[in-house]
Amino acid sequence: MEPIKFNYEYSNKLRIGFIGCGAHAYRNVYPTFDYAPIDLVAVCDLNQERADLYKNRFGAKSAYTDYMEMIKKEDLDAIFIVLNFDKNGHPIYPKIVPDILKAGLPVWMEKPLAYTTKEAEELQELEAKTGQTVLVSNKRYFYPTFVKAKQILESSSFGEAASVTGRYPLTLTPFDEKLGERTGLHWFLDICHPMSGIHYLMGDVKEMMFIEHQPSGNVQTLLKFKSGAIGNLELPSTQADTSPLERYEVIGNKENVVIDNAIRLAYYRGSKGSGEYGKAPHYIGDNPLEGPVHWEPEFSLGQLYNKNLFLQGMVQSVNHFAHAVLNDRKVERATLSDAVHLTKIFDAYKNNRSGNWITIE
Template sequence: MSAIKFNYEYERKIRAGFIGCGAHAFRNVYPTFDYTPIDLVAVCDLNAERAEIYRQRFGAAHMYTDYQEMIQKEKLDAVFVVLNFDREGRPLYPKIVPDLLRAGLPVWMEKPAAYTAEEVEQMLEVEAKSGQFVLVANKRYFYPTFEKAKQIIEQEVFGQPVSINGRYQLTLSPYQEDIATRTGLHWFLDICHPMSGIHYLMGEVKEMCFIDHQPSGNVQALLQFKSGAIGNLQLSSTQADTSPLERFEVIGNKHNLVIDNAMRLIYYKGSKGSGEYGKTPVYIGDNPTEGPVLWEPEFSLGQVYNKNLFLQGMVQSVNYFANAVLEGKKIERSTLHDSWHLTKIFDAFKKRSGQWISIQ
């Protein structure tokens, strides 16, 4: 990522509208505009009082309670959408995003994109016909640790990545034979978090098989990637709350790397000291400069990378989107098509365990 600029330092900005004035948007999305080429023109929320608070707080010129009115009256280059769920725990984006695309507006939207892959397919059809694009903010496509890991994996010296092991705290509800699916999956929509990181590093999954333990909701999933690589994902719902939330390890050719707790990246390479088995005197290696490398943030200095907005890739995501709009180019990362793949994984977990499921 290039050196950051503050909002006032950008010569060109996009005129943006924002649909949604909730707590998540307040914490994690609106503040990114301080570091991105965004001119916030208008905000929209069903709650007029809340919309006015956000208008004043984040410097928008106008507020609306009807997004159709906003996109008709305002001259916008793009729209940000951060919504809640309906009463059944399903994302609301499929009901709104198509209207924005048909209006000729590129969209930055929060995840998860939808409750079913079919809903994402319908949005993909509208996206294709409109000529616009949608960025779905699955953050691991922009985490600094995942971006650096991707850079390492793509180096010839690392070798083709052959396997990945992942762990993430998530609970899967029981399979119900009478209705042939699972219910109560509102929070399991967060499968997009670990799977977006795995997808970014390893590519698309070809097929998968999983087993679940009930009533804990713990899961072990085996993954076969289109590249031929293999992997597993452990969903450890009953791990300690004090434990790091996640961990991923990618194995290459005598090289491997670990992303620990999302913030720490360790790259293992090189060899131990010379000598036959039982007689090797040095565990560090003959040339210690060829040994492991570790990166982790420090929080002593007043750098922007100390902010959660950067550590979790939120600013990077918004910058990527805004620059694509400014340059008239479509995005290639964190796309709606990527979210389609992630939603197909979510659909697979709705099924009975113990069988291989195609993700084609």
């Protein structure tokens, strides 16, 4: 991984317009520009007062309430877009991103991509037609723990990943027999969080089957991957608020990796001390250098790596997009294709009763 450069150290920067002046963008996206080749030219929000506030706070030159006016008037290289949901709890991106792509601009956008696979696939088709590139910031493609775990999984010693186990708290609403689908899934759209991490490590899902507990909304899901690997994902909506949010473990050939609470990574390898069963005198391997490895950040020093913007991969996501556009290449992670696959997973929960195997086309 290359060292981070500060914004002022870049001579060539991406001129961007930013659509959306909300709290999430304020906390987690605008601040990343301090560490990326980004020149914030203009901001846009339906609320002019808020747009002006963000313009002044983050150093943009102009503020708009109409994003198409911004695109027409400003000389932009790309658009960042972070929006809330509509009154039905559905993502707004499918209504706006097409205008941006047709205007000939690449897009960095927040997740979730869409409420239906049809909407997601239409955006994918438009991306291909316009020749633009879209990064959907499912951030687990950029978490330092996931990136390192991916590197381990691809090593010859780990062997082919055989299985994965994941846990992330989400609530699945009951299936509505009259409508033939589930409703009220606004927050269940966050299935893109655990599934993006699993997808990054394991590849595309081929089939899945889930069972649910109602009224808690807790879910257990079995997964079959195109690679032949298997897995399960637990969605315990009623876990304690004080519990670490998520945990993942991938098993290979006598090795495994564990990502705990997003920031701790353990790599288990090697063997315990020699000796026949029942008589082994110690549990530390004969060669300690072949034993397990544990990584976690320290929070004592003023380092970038212990900032939340880096721990959650937000700066890395922005940099991946910016450098791709500046060098006229496609993004390689958190692609629109990746997000379409995640939307298909969401659709599988939304449109199906539990207890049946579902093919993910």
